[in-house]
Amino acid sequence: MSSYTKISVTPLIGEASARVTLLKPVPSDIDVSQSLAPIPISKIAEDAGILPTELDPFGSTKAKVDTSVL
Numbered sequence: 001m002s003s004y005t006k007i008s009v010t011p012l013i014g015e016a017s018a019r020v021t022l023l024k025p026v027p028s029d030i031d032v033s034q035s036l037a038p039i040p041i042s043k044i045a046e047d048a049g050i051l052p053t054e055l056d057p058f059g060s061t062k063a064k065v066d067t068s069v070l
Contacts (some may be wrong), residue, residue: 027035038061045055045063054066 008049040060041057042052042055042060045052045065050069051066054069055063056066057063
């Protein structure tokens with residue numbers, strides 16, 4: 001991935017300290033997915049306000065969410 005040009009941008013929404021680095025040319029989906037560590041689904045659910053009882057996890061990175069959450 002060393003052939004990509006990095007461009008740093010501060011988004012208008014989200015956390016004020018958040019930074020986004022755009023790459024040119026845009027990397028392929030597989031390059032993007034392999035460059036990131038997965039976030040545990042329990043952390044994502046917690047951040048979204050989903051209770052552990054409303055979550056049916058499949059491993060640490062995927063889950064089904066109870067329809068009562070809708």
